Amino acid sequence: MFYELINNKRNEWLQSADCTVRPMLQYIEQQGMMRDAQIEAIKTYLFLKIACKGKPLYQLFAEGYFNETEIATEELTVETRHVLETSKAALALFQYSCLKDKNGRQLAPELEKFIRHHATEIDYERTLLDIFYGVTYTDYLFSLPMGAGKTYLMAAFIYIDLYFAQNEPDNPVWAHNFLILAPSALKSSIIPSLRNIREFDPLWIFSEVEAKKLKRLIKFEVLDEQKSANKSNIIRNPNAQKINTHLLGGNALGIVALTNAEKVILDHIDNSVDETKILSKEEMKKIEVANELRSVVGKMPHLSVFIDEVHHATDGDIKLRKIVTDWATESRDFCNVLGFSGTPYLDKAERTTIGGSFTIKNTNISNVVYYYPLMDGIDNFLKHPKVKHVDVSSEEILQNGVREFLNTYKDTIYADGTCAKLAIYCGQIPTLEDKVYPLVADIVTEYGLNPAETILRRHKGNKEYPEPEGSEAAFGSLSSPLSKVRIVLLAQIGKEGWDCKSLTSVILPHEGACPNNMVLQTTCRCLRQVVKGEHETALVWLNKTNAEKLNKELKQQQNITLSDFSSKPPVEKKHVERFSRKEVPSIDFYQIRVQYRIIVIASQPDTVARLADHAILCKRDKALVTIQNMEGKVTGYDEILTGDAELHTFRWWLHDIVRESFGTLSMSELTKHEALLKAIYDETHANPEYDHYLIRSMIRKAFVPKRDFTIIEEVVPDEASILSLDNLKAIDVADLSLIYPKEDDVREILDWDAHPEKGEMSAKDLELIESMKKIPGIPQEAIDAALAGIQSKLPKDPHPERLQTYHYLPYRFDSNLELGYFTEALVAVMKERNLEYYFNGDDTLTEFKIRTYRKTASGHWMYDGLYVPDFLVVSRTAEGAIDRICIIETKGEGYAPKFKERLEFMRDVFVPKNNEQYKRDRFRFLYLEDTDGHEERIKKTIQMINEFFK
Template identity: 25%
Template structure:
């Protein structure tokens, strides 16, 4: 394939995956109608808007939404086919519209100068995918946002659906998880140890627990022990344990005769080489490939889903060089393609290949098969990662650099523990000799000045002569409260897959061989810990600081300054609980409905003559009106011509048998009983048939309800009990850690004499300026006796919530309103501040309905106020 002669810069804002996500957001309601109920249930269980105890973070849940969207709505279509349908507004994208970020304006982004940019990449991608037997998707989530948990959640979802619909080819019956190296392989153990009840609805936990079979191939000699044609296997392996390899030497005549030596795999799949963009490094067509026991066992498993962690390793030499990874002479991608070909020949298939990586970029371009991306700056801004502070040092020697780095680290992290764990600082050396000869002595000397024993140091260099098994065990338990190690000295370790949340600092004083290593090492200390957004400290030489800035630009399209500014508008807040916490008394109303059968009577009158009066049937008629001009004056209306076209409506013609069957279905009576009742009505069966065949709607709106009232009697029994709820639960520490924009944090101290009317917590963290404005207006109003902001504790820290039924899934959800205040007449008012464009949302309306019912039962008032009104000080309706 010819190399490209020109390159076009593809900006993240104009990448296809952004428009795919826009389409999903704009059409979510319609898209969900295509989903199976089990898929909806799985999504809703993990949706933080529906389930306050949902475990997944926003990027994880959004990626899960796209994962299920690709499967249920787009039927695992390849990305190039999705793009074609999207660009032409055909197939499932027919009549598509895309919303801007506020959801207010619809536009066709394809017309905004992005078409040419896309075609350059996607035409090439379509060519590359022609010979591929499976869809290939890339999920680009920045480090620390939980790719491993996301991967596990997707696999659990696949298996639940595969069990329910075993013949559906779009669900995975088995999962193969690839890691590029041993460090990442160890991090993937979390799939096996992760509490699946956190992301799996309770009804399916026992099934998965009983049927999941884990196969962890961490040693070269480990055999794969899956049963042929078995299901629900999760095979977690280093790529080198399964990958096809070149036959390095000719078999000897004896080996050929006796069949000894490594078995040979004859590749016969049609594979379009994508060396242009991905740089796949494939064995030549004439080369033979050696297979192994694990590859052969995989060929005997059906409907295999392949999940590749740190997927940039799988894309070959060009991308490996860009990412600072040594490329091998074999390709994981070749192995996946040959595996797909083998499964195809025996009547099954690879369902899809799901790649998880940290960035959607390769140099100047966006990987075209990215379907979801969540960037570094966005993760910091939304407090999914620590904030970062870069400390640069020029013209420093090793000892000086180490000394000032440790002193600065201790200044910010001395005598602290986070989730019971000591904060840690990692030093990276370029070589083992450099670590032993320079770095270790310098660290020991610096710690001596602070009276810190050398036992706080841990060394991990990958050499058994220096790093013992005890050191490896200590390294693996760094993220536990029991670990007393605090200064970690590394050589080429922890670049990927090191999930140490208690790492609060990294230091690099020498230029490494790989520039990307500076970025990868820097990001190790950004994993979030605790409920507030902490700060990670990075210590770099001046040269490494410049390298980091360049790598951020290339891989994340942000500058070093933007990275440090990310999340700066959010601050950690410790909000202390007032003792005793306020309580309010509520009334729990229980309504029990009893259904009793009435004795059957002859001669039931269905009052069909009344049902057939024009005022009752007009709503069923199809009326055509014709008017001259646009005037609405009476004279013009008099010229309007009307025509009744009801006779052309599509109607079902009932017979006596089908009428009896339909009514029996609704009234839970045998057809013989229903037939007898209809025969004994005053109208008779023939008259009923005539009426319902003229207007089918009468059967459901009139006949069946009348028969129900004649056959059954409903009685309602209402009881109530009074109980107390705490507006905030006591925590063992006496406070909760939150984070919020500094401008939206209000403390009791600045409220002055009005503070006594409010503040069941020392600080209120508002979500928006309208909420904050409404708070101050209510606090200063003399008609308000008590005022509590209740919208900041939404994850089980408060007992004050309202249960409602979700209109889509029909599941019970919990809703935490924004304010609760008491007027001077001692009555209580519940207030919700809602964005103007959200007021008519079905879910918001459902919350309002149940909140009003709860308020009425408790002699309270529920009010919803638009954000624009709250922000403008228009709140008088709340006090009426």
């Protein structure tokens, strides 16, 4: 988050008298053609170029350009204070370590601690240089999400530099010529989008006179020629020749060359080795041709290098960084490198050692100078997405995702004439061809669409599956109103640089549909807005694995940090003693027990009747779909049918039934009932609402004697203690935040347990009061005043709640929700009532566990495990026995769906059955969610107590 420090100083500069470009920025905003993300990036760019003189980042931080921390109030040792007061680099690193993310968490508390205690051991300038990759030239990275207009921002930077270069031709800060590089792997997708720079109108940022002048200066060159013919003896690089043509005049200005990194990163000749002896002539020719282009590019005066999707330049197999470094060190007037990326983080964390022993780990690209959050773009210049993920098979995800897309967007035509489109990503070509395409083709046919027109298969082909004929041209024209394609099936293509604004939906149905670190980018392909300012929606379907990767990337982007890692000592666990405080009587209650007994109904199968029974047409179960936004926050839940729609022929279907019987059923037995089976097939085979596997199973059962089972529901008495003393032992925990009460409070409570007389009047004081009562004529007010005076001097119990809770100490809660609710209820509810309130959620200590069951789709009971309630509120009889019990359960929103069936069991079965046995209202169940909020939870608790504990 170094960019936060830059942004703070940038904002100060923009408001200061030193900012000379305020009219220019006001003009850009008034024109209204640039997005807010682009305008803010331009502000940062001008600040770094003008106020910071375009210096390298490590130097800017080392020279204290962004320092603002006041250390006068810091508690520091003499040595540390001296270092921070005399070293701007030290203060910069210390300032960084104290930064907090948007959630208020400190970025690098261990780094701060290390600086405080080892300030004199650190080479601060060396550390800053290492953090910024040892780069001594100017290298800035601008991070904007997909759809923010990075290519137009590049164009704006080019025109800005040319504008100032004309006025200050000798100022090395402003570039005269520009090279735009795309990563090698993305040459086919990114180069076309970079050509959009041609479309940028300088009128958006400069007056008409200046815009026309600048437009005439620009000379575009797309370096996409083949290096030379294979059989040519002439070693000439045609791309190098294009640049040379502009350099011949000696005063090159306004060259904008676009190419992919592959053109410039081939291994150059190592002068220390006579490679002519080990390489063929063809290999030598390729190397010389590549060297020629690199050499010519390096001669472009006042060169600025733009790297799109710069995160690829950090890959180990791309040598782009080395080439750029060569240009920067070999050319005296090299200007800068500007990177652009929507994903400014690394595949693998990079480590920096500080002070010889301490190590920080950087999971994000350090040289980000400007960052625009993805969430700020949604409903601004991006579509509003609905993200759904579910833990079912990829076929089921495809079924539901494709159907929802067609139901929602089948008739959507945007203002530019393009139709809404869906992209389905497949990890491998065989998966696309053999599994996904047939399934999707069946669905679109069902919706009355022609698969040949509606579906485009796009991949590069392999030995088994050639590249689909005409697919490249069709893919390139998807943004045309003439394209009839609605669904694009992609394998190993289309994850970056694909600009199709009418893409409205994305499905990642299985693991490996895209690389692990590209789920976010791939998901965002469908977010580009078609019509500026319009509220447009998008739909994303993911399997569980890809959803986890997406949320990991979202968290990584939203919490960009330099984290302290490897030299951090192991987490120190704290020893927590636990104590039994008060004896709570065992709770008697009734458990529900369900047993199954098999019954033979018939000795012979009644196949005809059973095949004709409509009950054989079983419907599918439903799976829970989680809906989230692009912050990773769950916004709702839905249900979908599980299972596959089957489109086999009738004969193939019969073979499936026989095959799945494992030899217990023959084809000849099936064909005796062909008419009945054909009726079942015709009713169900193409309908996704039916559970085809279960129907085939029911058909096989029709050929064996019918058996059934009876369900015996029993209500059996049980008794349980809420504290197992055998298990109450000391524990070692790393985090004390969920231990309550704290150690000092525990000691106080135990002390008052041992000496309750501390709060009571002594015998002498009691005798005094009694003697006063016997003296004739003393008013009652005097006696009361004497009594109050004595009591005021007595110690006050600091924990009066101890009489109503804490059957053992301390409690260890599972979540902040549990801890918060416990303390809330103690203060607001239990204090004024003669009730007891216990935490029961530690399953290692309580025996009060409830057997739970859930109803299956067929209506049968299925055992669902032991449920351990969170809290118990109890009242007692005059004799001290447990009278009434309210079971309280707290659940976070993310866990609520999984508790749904247990909630129904507790409310509809356990509580009614128990109260029926006791012939009174003895049990109550209260369910609370974190979405209720503090006040609502307390309100519900008070309402329960007033109703139940009358």
